[in-house]
Amino acid sequence: MTPHDIHYGLAAAKWQRRAAVLRAAYQAHPERFPRGAPVPPPLPTAAWINKPPAPPALAVPEGAGS
Numbered sequence: 236m237t238p239h240d241i242h243y244g245l246a247a248a249k250w251q252r253r254a255a256v257l258r259a260a261y262q263a264h265p266e267r268f269p270r271g272a273p274v275p276p277p278l279p280t281a282a283w284i285n286k287p288p289a290p291p292a293l294a295v296p297e298g299a300g301s
Contacts, residue, residue, distance in 0.1 A: 238282040246278050
């Protein structure tokens with residue numbers, strides 16, 4: 236999936252199309268799939284071109300927190 240697909244909610248429809256193509260391929264030639272019917276990988280929850288850096292961890296001053 237591309238970041239565009241994920242961010243604009245197009246990924247689920249694309250996943251469904253991939254699943255349909257894989258089912259059709261399996262039905263047409265099951266001998267090519269020794270492990271059974273293929274399934275597309277799970278949908279990613281995020282996709283980035285340039286992932287923003289993680290915010291720095293908050294430093295706790297020495298002696299604070301006791």
